[in-house]
Amino acid sequence: MRFLMMHRLAESAPEVRDPSPEFVEEVGAFVQDWIDRGVLISAEGVHPSERGALVRKAPDGAIAATDGPFTETKEVVGGFLLINAEDRAAAVECARRYADLFGQVEIEVRQVVEFEDLPPAP
Known part of the structure; x- marks a missing residue:
């Protein structure tokens, strides 16, 4: 089975924008271990929400795009992992x-x- 893990972080936390070399090394070793064991399919971090956009479709069919940052949320998606479990x-x-x-x-x-x-096709 495949699972998507999305991690949310407080975007204002200093370590989110400037991770320590120790953190980068620890995450790198963790990811490599999961690759070696066949757990990890894919993993990516994402840039801050200020570089993103939110696209919404209203019930009337109108589609609007709003540029980031996404201030209405306390925590934002910081990245994802696709794993086998x-x-x-x-x-x-x-x-x-x-x-x-x-x-x-x-x-x-x-x-x-x-x-x-x-479901099977009719």
Whole structure:
């Protein structure tokens, strides 16, 4: 099974914009271990929300794009990992281990929809 782990961080925290060399080294070793063990499929961090945009479609069909930063949220997505795990419990345990790298973080774990999860075509 594949799971998406999105981590949210307080974008105003200094360590988010300027991580220490020790943190970068620790995360690098962690990621390499998961690659070597076949857990990690992909992982990326994202730039601050001030460099992003939010696109919304209203019920009337109108589509609007708003430039960042996204001040209405306290925490923003800082990146994601796509992992292999046996089940939800194993994915949550992976998220716990990943969270241990950070000072304060929130990680959302979601199972990826596989083709066989979809209903058969009529």
